[in-house]
Amino acid sequence: MEICQFLGLAGYYRRFIEGFSKIAKSIPKLTQKGIKFYWGEKEENAFQLIKQKLCSALILALHEGSEDFMVYCDASHKGLGAVLM
Template sequence: DEKEHEEHLKAILELLKKEELCAKFSKYEFWIPKVQFLGHVIDSQGLAGYYQRFIEGFPKVAKPVTKLTQKKVEFEWGDKQEAVFQLLKQKLCSAPILALPEGSEDFIVYCDASNKGLGVVLTQREKVISYASRQLKIHEKNYTTHDLELGAVVFA
């Protein structure tokens, strides 16, 4: 949020002043909604939005951690959150490794929907190219199974 960003900026500027360092403000941008860094876009979701494509069922796995970012939810990092964090790290660093696409043929998209979320897997010749999934929005939880399945296809 902007107030938090302003507080961080103020703390950094005070630290620079204390250490007698200078900053050339023409080289900086403030209050921008997303940043492109090393070819990757970092937005309000941080890198989680980027890395979730590599972990099957990311929203379900990460729910105990992502729940902490909701409004009116007290931030309490307990054993459950630590276990999820360690599991996510392990999944990012181990097989199954995603394959790179080869050519433009033989792609298959698998879609699925449940009363919790949507999931998609892109494969080529039985090798996983990418995973994508997300939790249902509150209003989507009222959708029929047929509409959710169609939503998964659109999401894909």
């Protein structure tokens, strides 16, 4: 279940990750029925690289005066996060 959640989040922001499909290709197969779950070095490396790219993606753009900002946020007892779009 956590893999599906991570892939959903990462997939939403995939346009900011160059080569996302190539990087993540080993992870979605783990969610298929009938496939034995094996989290190896390849999957861990892909997971860490996607996390690193999500955290370091820089998107610079000028704000159009007529457009609204959207802030998406999430919080728990362990941390918080927000995205300005």
